[in-house]
Amino acid sequence: MNDVTGMPQTAVVIGGGSDIALATLRLLAKRRLRAVVLLGRSAEALNEAAEQLRGAGVEEVTTEIFDVNDFSHASEVAEETVARLGTVDLVLVAAGFLGDASLEVIDPESVAHMIATNFTGPAAAMTAFSQRLLRQGFGRIVVLSSVAGVRVRRSNFVYGSAKAGLDGFAQGLDDALVKTGLSVMIVRPGFVHSKMTLGLKAAPMSTTPEAVAGAIVKGLESGASVVWAPSSLMWVFGILVHLPRRLWRLVPG
Amino acid sequence: MIPGDTDAFVGWGNNNATRAVHRRPRNTKEIAALLEGSSMCIARGLGRAYGDAAQCAGGTVIDCTGLSEILAFDGSSGVVRVEAGCSLDQLSRYSVSRGWFVPVTPGTAFVTIGGAVAADVHGKNHHREGSIAGYIEELCLVTPDGPRIVGPDRDPELFWATCGGMGLTGVITEVALRLMPIATSYLSVDTDRARDLDACMEMLASGDERYRYSVAWIDAGTRGRALGRAVITRGDHARVEALAGTQRSIPLTYNPVQRLSVPFTPPVSMVNALTLPVFNSLWYHRAPKHRTDEIQTMSAFFYPLDMLRDWNRLYGPRGFTQYQMVVPFGQEHVVRYTIERLQEASCPSTLGVLKRFGAGDPAPLSFPMPGWTLALDIPLGSPSLAVALDDCDRHVAGAGGRVYLAKDGRMRPELMREMYPRIDQFLETCHRTDPDGLFVSDLSRRIGLTPTTPTQRKGMKP
Ligand SMILES: Cc1cc2nc3c(=O)[nH]c(=O)nc-3n(C[C@H](O)[C@H](O)[C@H](O)COP(=O)(O)OP(=O)(O)OC[C@H]3O[C@@H](n4cnc5c(N)ncnc54)[C@H](O)[C@@H]3O)c2cc1C
Numbered sequence: 103m104n105d106v107t108g109m110p111q112t113a114v115v116i117g118g119g120s121d122i123a124l125a126t127l128r129l130l131a132k133r134r135l136r137a138v139v140l141l142g143r144s145a146e147a148l149n150e151a152a153e154q155l156r157g158a159g160v161e162e163v164t165t166e167i168f169d170v171n172d173f174s175h176a177s178e179v180a181e182e183t184v185a186r187l188g189t190v191d192l193v194l195v196a197a198g199f200l201g202d203a204s205l206e207v208i209d210p211e212s213v214a215h216m217i218a219t220n221f222t223g224p225a226a227a228m229t230a231f232s233q234r235l236l237r238q239g240f241g242r243i244v245v246l247s248s249v250a251g252v253r254v255r256r257s258n259f260v261y262g263s264a265k266a267g268l269d270g271f272a273q274g275l276d277d278a279l280v281k282t283g284l285s286v287m288i289v290r291p292g293f294v295h296s297k298m299t300l301g302l303k304a305a306p307m308s309t310t311p312e313a314v315a316g317a318i319v320k321g322l323e324s325g326a327s328v329v330w331a332p333s334s335l336m337w338v339f340g341i342l343v344h345l346p347r348r349l350w351r352l353v354p355g
Numbered sequence: 356m357i358p359g360d361t362d363a364f365v366g367w368g369n370n371n372a373t374r375a376v377h378r379r380p381r382n383t384k385e386i387a388a389l390l391e392g393s394s395m396c397i398a399r400g401l402g403r404a405y406g407d408a409a410q411c412a413g414g415t416v417i418d419c420t421g422l423s424e425i426l427a428f429d430g431s432s433g434v435v436r437v438e439a440g441c442s443l444d445q446l447s448r449y450s451v452s453r454g455w456f457v458p459v460t461p462g463t464a465f466v467t468i469g470g471a472v473a474a475d476v477h478g479k480n481h482h483r484e485g486s487i488a489g490y491i492e493e494l495c496l497v498t499p500d501g502p503r504i505v506g507p508d509r510d511p512e513l514f515w516a517t518c519g520g521m522g523l524t525g526v527i528t529e530v531a532l533r534l535m536p537i538a539t540s541y542l543s544v545d546t547d548r549a550r551d552l553d554a555c556m557e558m559l560a561s562g563d564e565r566y567r568y569s570v571a572w573i574d575a576g577t578r579g580r581a582l583g584r585a586v587i588t589r590g591d592h593a594r595v596e597a598l599a600g601t602q603r604s605i606p607l608t609y610n611p612v613q614r615l616s617v618p619f620t621p622p623v624s625m626v627n628a629l630t631l632p633v634f635n636s637l638w639y640h641r642a643p644k645h646r647t648d649e650i651q652t653m654s655a656f657f658y659p660l661d662m663l664r665d666w667n668r669l670y671g672p673r674g675f676t677q678y679q680m681v682v683p684f685g686q687e688h689v690v691r692y693t694i695e696r697l698q699e700a701s702c703p704s705t706l707g708v709l710k711r712f713g714a715g716d717p718a719p720l721s722f723p724m725p726g727w728t729l730a731l732d733i734p735l736g737s738p739s740l741a742v743a744l745d746d747c748d749r750h751v752a753g754a755g756g757r758v759y760l761a762k763d764g765r766m767r768p769e770l771m772r773e774m775y776p777r778i779d780q781f782l783e784t785c786h787r788t789d790p791d792g793l794f795v796s797d798l799s800r801r802i803g804l805t806p807t808t809p810t811q812r813k814g815m816k817p
Contacts, residue, residue: 103801106371106406106676106764107741111801133741134768188807189412189800239361239374239412240797281363283374283412320738325370325673 103191104242108322109133110191114183115140116170116227117197119147121296122246122289125315126194128158133319137162139183142197143169170197170223171215176230184234192322193231195224195245198265200298203258213260220264225271232275232284240283244318245272247290249330252339256351276327287321289314290339291331307332364416368405368764369620369667370674370735373412373797379421383528386497389417390526390793397796398526400470401442403463405677406764407797408521409470414795417526419469425449426529433534434492439469439527444611444661451609451653455534456592459487462708464611464658469527474761475519475721477728479568479657482713486723488518489716492531496524498788506531511717516784519721521760523785523794523804537592539606542568542656544590546646548639552583552691556727559587559711567591568656574635575694575707575731583694585709586642593650602650611654616664624671624734631703638706670734676764678744679730681712681723682756689754690729693747697731700743704731719777719784722759730762741765760798768803778804 104110111134115123118140127138138160142148148165155163164186168179184190198220201212228243235241250258251265269288276286291314293305314331321329330336342350362377376393380386390396395414402409410416422438423445429435433455437446443457444464450456461476472494477486493506496517503525505514517524545566549555555571563569566589573585595606660666667675678697682689690709697704708730715724733740748767751758757774758766772778782804785794792805799805 103407103412103797103807104371105741105801106368106674106735107744109741109765111768112807133745236374237413239414240372281372283363283372323738323741324736 103189104240105134108242108325110135110242110322112137112187112190113192113194114138114187114190114231115142115194115196116168116224116231117195118142118151118165119144119297120196120198120246121298121311122291122294122314122318123194123196124151124154125311126318127155127160129315129319130192131155131158131160135160137187138164139186140165141168141179141183143167170227171218173223173226176227177233180227180230180234184238189238190231190235190241193228193235193241193243195228195243197224197227198246198298200258200261200302203260208260216260217264217267220261221267221271224268228272228275232279235284236282242322243275243284243286244322245286245288247272247288249290249292249335249339252290253343253345253350255353257354285327287318287327287329289318289321289329289331290335292335307335307338362416364399364402364410365674366406366408366410366764367403367667368674368676368735369670370676371407371764371797373407373410375411375413376415377418378415379418381421383495383497383502386417386526386528387501389415390497390499393793395793395795397794398469398473398522400440400467400473401465403461403466403470404474405762407801408474408761410797411795412797419467419526419528422528428453433536434531435534436529436531437468438529439472440467442467443471447609447653450534451537451540452607454536454538454607456537456653457487458484458490458533458535460657462658463661464654465661468530468532472518472527472530473520473522475716475718475723476761477712477723479570479710481723482563482569482711483567485713485716486721487532488515488718488721490533491518492533494527494531495529496527498525499791499793500788502528512784513788515716515718516720516781518716519718520781520785521720521798522796523799524788525794537607538595539593539598539602540609540653541593541598541602541606542590542651542653543593543597544588544649544651544656546643546649547587547589548642548644549585549587551581552585552694555583555585555587555709556687556690559709562589563711565589569710571709572638573707573709574639575697575704576631576635578698583691584639586639588656590651590656597648598650609653611652611658611661613662613664615662617666617668620668621671624673624675624736625669626675626703626705626732626734628701628703631705635706673734673736675732675734677730677732677762678747679728679759679762680747680751680756681726681728681759682751682754683724683726686754686756687727689750689756690727692750693729693731696743696746697733700737700739702733702737702740702743704733707731719781720760720775722757722761724757726756730759760802763798763802766802768801771802771804
């Protein structure tokens, strides 16, 4: 059960290999977290994450192969996961991948795949889990969005537009969940140094998985519905969204 | 969605809402039928527990306020037989004019008798008169195999597990309670100001035995030399001779009205680092240094907060929590530590309550034990609060103390056993009457009193 300070005892991660998710769970392990289910595509990444979480003191860690694009299984996976944990206090949606977006290299298939992995897949999984959690009567869903979706940039418009879709979906879902005992927290990190961005040129105000994790835990404690990491990005993007397109498209990288 | 009429439930702290089927039975029979048809449930009174004690996410909340009759009253012995959903307010409206009052009352009259028994509540007279369990002749408890009558001489094990048992032994439907005779509905109150924590503790320790009721309201925000400065109010029921005018001609009356209310939840907490110091300072300096024999009404003395309806809304959308702990005599330093630790974490707290407890009772989950109890209301939302309270828990448990489950929303589950060493006895009793683990609350799952998974529940062993 979640406590009044927003700290969960059980968690599910969708995209269990994510650096941000792992850093978040490690922080939560210092508080109340005792059981975790990691769902993801790569057994290797999941096992490695599971090992680290056990080392961090989480009593019960299980892993399960699940690809968010496997829509038809999402409800079944949600059902099994909740049965395993008893109650699920926190669902952390961290699945996603940052592909190359220059017009020369993308093709219809890669675009469809990128959007599926970053938007439709996570949205379908969130649907499955929120429907299951409605029956348990409570739960917090945390979804990793991105500033890339707040205003889509030329250089990564496929990823950005998928995140924009996911961000909108999460807002709508949160509104739909009012008074159900469930709620959604949207996390909008800037450029994060992690596996996903390895080799990419860092954007200004870049951050680390640990810092984003810190912001997430703080958001859980304060009961936030949107978290920016770093928090100053809220002001920056508050201005950037109003920049005329002619100027915005000149933003490099 | 869960089938049936569901509602989102919160405790008095207005947070951590969870949804459950809401049922409001009218009698014992309906409750027995409800138990038959549910897989997990918990009783609920007026929702004055601060945390998640009267919530049952995904299960059924049995709202007992539909059972609120005063069934019988014996004017010679003072024993009243009431349904468990009757509030203390309702009971006092009936009994005070007849010259009787509840022997133990918490700081609000808006609790049900069932809730008061389930938390084994204490009042300002605990140092002399103990908690409410000591005044119960018998009670009716509905368990999975039907209603049973229990009392200190009738299945005492189940009786004591039910007192303070937070609804986990069954649903209380009736209570036979011994009331206390009073000559007037007024109190004669002495007020003293203490300049710091040591002075306050010293005054309480040396003077308490002279008073039936005693409590110190402490300013937990002020640092340094004046840390823990307090206003101590102590008194007893006034004699008729102490009254004057109309009070003297109508010495027994109880009809408080709530004139003020907080109509909606403001977008941010009105209780914060800006407002609190001002409030605390005004309150301290307004109090007299020393005043004796002031006549106060019962509602002003026992229930000052009840005058403002829905005052918990002042804490804004994130809500608040109360940290109430007790540590044995000799462990005074933990009281100081708690205040200082919360100050260090910059977690503002409103007026705290400090009081001395007398002897505890045989109830395995009852909170009071001889020692000092401190209660602090704290707005939620600060990122340093959770860790600060965890530190406090460790010190409290280390000193042989405990936190109060009726106020809790966040205690460290692994300290439960240390804080409540008779827990196995409690779990064994629950297992005997409820082998399938039907009674489950959010609290019981959060602190590990009951397992969270249905399969675990089936085979639950203490
Ligand atoms: C302003 C304020 C001041 C307070 N001061 C004090 C104080 O001085 N001393 C003190 O001891 N407490 C105090 N309390 C706490 C309060 O007395 C307890 O939480 C009490 O249990 C609340 O009763 P309720 O009817 O609101 O029960 P709820 O909050 O609805 O339920 C509390 C617990 O009782 C159980 N319960 C309720 N009804 C039944 C029933 N019929 N059968 C079985 N179980 C049942 C529930 O399952 C739950 O575990 C205070 C609370 C407030 C808000």
